Amino acid sequence: MSNLIIIDLSTKISKMNKKSQLLFGALSCFFLHGYSQNEENRPNIILIMADDLGWGDVGFNGNKIIKTPNLDALAKEGTVMDWFYSAAPVSSPTRASVLTGRHPFRSGVFHANVGILRPEEITLPEILKEKGYTSGHFGKWHLGTLTDKEKDANRGGSKHPELFNPPSEHGYDEAFVSESKVPTYNPMLCPVKPENRFWDYSAVLDSSRSFGTHYWNIKSEKVTDNLSGDDSRIIMDRVIPFIDQAVAKNTPFLSVVWFHAPHLPCVAGPEHRAMYQEYELDKRNYYGCITALDEQVGRLVRYLKDRGIYENTLLFFCSDNGPERDVPGTVGNFKERKRSLHEGGIRVPALAVWPGKIKGGKHLSTPCVTSDYLPTIASLLQIPLSHKIDGENIMPLLLEKKDKRQNSIVFCSDVQAAVVDGDYKLYCKKGQYELFHIAKDPYEKNNIISVETMISDKMKEKLQSTLKDFQNSFEGEEYGRSSYNRVKQDWHDVMNH
Structure with a gap:
């Protein structure tokens, strides 16, 4: 039996700011056109x-040392996704892209x-709520602080109440989260710093600190x-009851x-170090905590199968960026x-699993990015998006109905910027440009900018216009200046920083 989607008009109209206008405008068509959706067309969604x-x-991806049997089984x-990017070479921006489908610079x-995921941003939990979904967030948050009452993590506490921005502000129904690393x-x-070794690698913990x-x-x-x-087990202990x-x-x-895992401080338990x-x-420690993470992925998959919901679950897996410097990764x-917009900083391991829909044992060699998650899920559920989205629906790629990406992918971080468009990648650092035929030269060994001047000029124009568009969003073009004034940020100009 089908379910009629009815929009809560009173909630949306009572506070008709830019965000609620966009949500109302996009989703009201379900009500106006009597749109119905079968329950079987609403897959469960897991983003790991x-x-x-x-x-x-x-x-x-070929590692012969680190034991990841459960992720390897999911790959089969x-x-x-062989050519998959994190939207940034560091944590918070990539995470913002996952939840919004937009480049993180739009939100600061x-x-x-740095910054917060602005309350005005339309998030994946918010659009799914209108389709009857319940949403939970587990593990790292890193998009604002989780308390404005006491000192916590990197930024939490009473000194910066403007940074208080928990998952409850973004459509979630359940959460078990830390502000940043643990x-x-x-x-x-707190790990102890042993002699002649970075404290981050220490397997010794000080129970008094x-x-x-x-x-x-x-x-x-x-x-x-x-x-x-094990922290990965602690997280999964909250995920499974929610599901x-x-x-x-x-x-x-x-x-x-x-x-x-495996962010520093990287500590494995004795059973995983022993492997x-x-x-x-x-x-x-590094290898062990990855294997511990893998075990929890396996635990989750077994649970989904035991409950009979695995076949109706769309699961994505990726990393937020490349490995830290001076670690065994x-x-x-x-x-x-990590921190570089060359491929090692942003090309990350990635999987997409949907039994009976996405074919098993396949490899996708088309560029995709974390910003693609939201528009892919929205398209799958026939949710129209009326605001600016930087990602695109990649389900046709995963279902082998097309083999090319429609939009280019723009990156910016610190003093770097890059564009991946078709077979080419333009890279810029402190005003110095390089061009690579990234499809043929994924290791970025041959700079061809002096040869392919027409291509590089076109990509430079694309980069400049896109950065200006990001700045317009950041300065309030779409949602106004409420949180812009609250957080008191300046635009980060990667081209002149």
Whole structure:
């Protein structure tokens, strides 16, 4: 039996700001045209993200050391996205792109721990709520602070109330989140710095010292129970009950699972370190916490299958950027690492799994990006989007109905910018340009800018016009200047910084 989608007009009209106008305008067509949707056309959606996981840190991309059997099994059941980008080479901006489908510079999330995901931004949980979904966020948040009452993590506390911006402000119904990084084992405790070794790699934890970052629930209450042991397991302990409740109520769900591993402080538990005894301590910790993450992915998949909902679940997996410098992570043969807009900083491991819909054992070699998640899901559920979106619907690519991307992908971070358009990539740092035939030269070895001047000139124009468009959004063109004035940010000009 079909369900009629009815928009809550009173809620939308009572506060008709720019955001509610856009949501109302886009979604009211379901009511006006009597649109109906079968429950079977509302797949459950799971977005899993690792933190600082390198392209080459998983078995399905050829790693022979790190044990990732569950992710490798998913790769066989779904499609490996060989040419997949994080929207930025650092954490917060990529995360903003996932939830909005837009470039993070539009919202002022220029870098990690900079800005907030503005309340005016239309998020994936908000558009899915109108389709009857319940949404939960688990793990890292990194898009604003989670308390304005006490010191917490990098920015939380009473000194900067303007940065208070928890998941509850963005359409979520449930949350178990930290503001930023935590140790990947015993996440509330501070690792000890041993002699001649970075503290980040230490497997020794000081039980007398708090790390200073807490977990918070959807009501902005501090969570104090079940916080010992592997952090990926601690997170999954909250994910599964959330899904269980949704299944019991026959409600489709969005579950956003943002693991901390293998971000520093990188600590593996003794059972996972023991799997890599032949390696040095830093590698045992790094490899071990990735395997621990993989085990929790396997636990989730087994649960979905046991509950009979795996076939009706669309699952995406990726990393937020490339691996940190001076860690055991690998980028394969790609150039540079985290914080760089060369491929090693933004090309990340990625999977898409939807049993019976997306063919298993396939590889997609078309460029895609984290900004594509929202428009893909919106298109799948026939949700029109009337505001500016930078990503695009990639489901036709995943279903092998097309083989080319329609839009270019623009990146900017710190003093860098880049454009991927078709087979080419334009890279700029401090005003110096390089051009690569990225389809043939993915390792960026041959700068052809002096040869392909027409192509580079066209891509430079595209970059300049797009950056101006981002700036217009940042300065309030779409949503006004309320949060722009609240956060008191200046535009970050990557071309003249």
